[in-house]
Amino acid sequence: MATIIKPNIAPELLSQLDTKFEEEKQVIVHCGFQNNYLIGNLVRIWRTTFLVDKFTGHRSQLLFWENISMFPYWTEVPPxxxxxxxxxxxxLPKDCKLFDFVEEIPQEGGFLVTDIDRNESDVYTIKLI
Structure with a gap:
């Protein structure tokens, strides 16, 4: 029978790893956009879209997008x-409890969803208007 040897890791290294793990956490946001028109509509997202902690102002950066075009391109939404x-x-910061979804753009019509309650999974579903 093989003997399993558990490595001995210095506490200060474990602390550094915990900090790095917290830095690497990501937040997933599933977004629904309703097209109520009888003709097609266009939608896109800008790189200047953030999750903003309501109390500290910390901004979580957009890292990846799927099934949506990035400005200046558009995605067509069927009627x-x-x-x-x-x-x-x-x-988001570890102590964040409430945040906003903010698309900051140099024109009218940026997406905004306020007062999103933080959950343990950091996976959210929001509806965009």
Missing amino acids: VKEYWFTLIFSG
Whole structure:
């Protein structure tokens, strides 16, 4: 029978690993966009989309997007359909309890969803108007 040897890791190294793990956490946001028109509609996301901690102002950066075009390109949404896409952001601060989804753009119509309650999984589903 083989003997399993458990490695002995210095406490200060474990602490550094825990910190690095917290830095690497990501937040997943599934976004639904409803097209209520009888003709097609267009939707896109900008790199200047953030998750903003309500109390500290910390901004989690957009890292990855799936099933949506990035400015300046557009994604067509069929008539009278709900369209879903996914965004992945850098981690929120450990003590964050409430945050906003903010698309800061140099024109009207940026997406904004306020007062999102933080959950343990850091996976969210929001509806965009």
